[in-house]
Amino acid sequence: MSVFDDMLKSDESLFLDEVALDYSFIPKLIPYREKEQKHIAFCIKPLFAGRNGKNIFVHGYPGIGKTVAVKHIFRELEEKTDDVIPIYINCWQKNTSFKIALDLCEKLGYKFTFNKKTDDLLDIVINIANKKSAVFCFDEIDKAEELDFLYTLLERIYRKTIILITNYKSWILELDERIKSRLTLEFLEFNKYNEPESKGILKNRLRYAFVQGVWEDDAFDLVAKKTYELGDMRSGLYILREAGNAAENKASRKINKEHVETAINKLNEFNIKKSTDLKEDERFILKIVKENSGKKIGELFEVYKQHGGEFTYKTFQRKIEHLGRNKFISLDKKLGGKEGSTTIIKYAQKKLDEY
Numbered sequence: 120m121s122v123f124d125d126m127l128k129s130d131e132s133l134f135l136d137e138v139a140l141d142y143s144f145i146p147k148l149i150p151y152r153e154k155e156q157k158h159i160a161f162c163i164k165p166l167f168a169g170r171n172g173k174n175i176f177v178h179g180y181p182g183i184g185k186t187v188a189v190k191h192i193f194r195e196l197e198e199k200t201d202d203v204i205p206i207y208i209n210c211w212q213k214n215t216s217f218k219i220a221l222d223l224c225e226k227l228g229y230k231f232t233f234n235k236k237t238d239d240l241l242d243i244v245i246n247i248a249n250k251k252s253a254v255f256c257f258d259e260i261d262k263a264e265e266l267d268f269l270y271t272l273l274e275r276i277y278r279k280t281i282i283l284i285t286n287y288k289s290w291i292l293e294l295d296e297r298i299k300s301r302l303t304l305e306f307l308e309f310n311k312y313n314e315p316e317s318k319g320i321l322k323n324r325l326r327y328a329f330v331q332g333v334w335e336d337d338a339f340d341l342v343a344k345k346t347y348e349l350g351d352m353r354s355g356l357y358i359l360r361e362a363g364n365a366a367e368n369k370a371s372r373k374i375n376k377e378h379v380e381t382a383i384n385k386l387n388e389f390n391i392k393k394s395t396d397l398k399e400d401e402r403f404i405l406k407i408v409k410e411n412s413g414k415k416i417g418e419l420f421e422v423y424k425q426h427g428g429e430f431t432y433k434t435f436q437r438k439i440e441h442l443g444r445n446k447f448i449s450l451d452k453k454l455g456g457k458e459g460s461t462t463i464i465k466y467a468q469k470k471l472d473e474y
């Protein structure tokens with residue numbers, strides 16, 4: 120008997136097109152984000168009439184469609200016109216002015232970048248962009264280590280819209296005045312999806328990704344509920360895929376609740392595995408944040424001390440910043456409340472596509 124005997128034959132897969140579950144897949148429709156997309160389109164609109172566009176600051180929690188909404192608009196722009204050039208840059212991957220300038224050149228089709236300095240590269244970008252109009256999206260802008268490039272683009276490109284995306288609304292508060300006053304931003308907040316919306320989005324994906332009828336209703340309901348609880352659509356896509364895999368491993372023709380539970384457990388394990396990359400003291404602090412999500416940093420420090428933590432407040436603060444930069448937690452700075460400024464710390468579902 121072959122070891123493969125009790126597995127499904129490949130043409131009997133439960134998956135129709137697994138690519139549709141990739142985090143970077145851009146579906147034809149982005150439901151529940153029409154209003155947000157219209158707002159962004161409104162900022163770009165003046166470019167079609169040869170005027171300067173508006174700039175926009177997009178913020179909101181992880182995994183709620185900020186990136187996909189913008190990429191979807193960019194795709195439409197590419198299909199509709201050659202006069203407005205959309206350029207998307209992820210500042211997590213490209214976090215210095217040099218890397219960004221290089222990426223901008225490459226995306227504009229300029230190849231002779233070898234040995235050129237940041238300023239030379241930006242000159243080239245400006246030259247090309249000024250022949251038409253351009254929409255720049257700098258995603259994860261809080262990860263950019265310097266913003267000189269932004270200043271240059273603002274000063275020297277005539278017809279543009281700049282879209283900045285981040286999880287942290289407070290990022291804007293610390294922005295250099297020189298840049299802030301030139302940006303004159305529109306603000307756009309993405310809110311979390313409610314339960315029916317989460318369900319609707321996953322249901323759409325189901326149609327692309329799985330053979331019709333393989334999902335049992337209560338199994339799918341469980342995925343939707345869990346996704347809503349976690350507030351991050353990436354987790355939902357992950358669970359859909361892993362539940363499908365779990366069912367296939369068992370040579371099952373249907374995906375049931377048990378397969379979903381296996382997938383959910385895997386999701387939890389996955390996160391723990393990743394946080395083991397942290398140092399022990401950081402893991403200890405992360406655990407405290409997890410158990411006390413939503414508290415102010417000062418309150419967290421008290422809990423930390425009560426549990427035997429020995430760092431000074433300054434060091435604790437640095438560790439918190441480190442966890443925040445790595446997206447294990449979110450830091451929401453609140454300025455000028457009753458007791459002065461403070462930071463609210465929340466446990467964050469680590470993104471799943473960074474590994």
Ligand SMILES: Nc1ncnc2c1ncn2[C@@H]1O[C@H](COP(=O)(O)OP(=O)(O)OP(=O)(O)O)[C@@H](O)[C@H]1O
Nearest residue numbers: 142149150180181182183184185186187320352353
């Ligand atoms: N309304 C929607 N319709 C279809 N897919 C969606 C929708 N919202 C989110 N998704 C999907 O969920 C995943 C996460 O969305 P996205 O990458 O846009 O999140 P984000 O808000 O940019 O998160 P982060 O702040 O962590 O970067 C993507 O795979 C995306 O395609």
Ligand SMILES: [Mg+2]
Nearest residue numbers: 185186187258
């Ligand atoms: Mg994103």
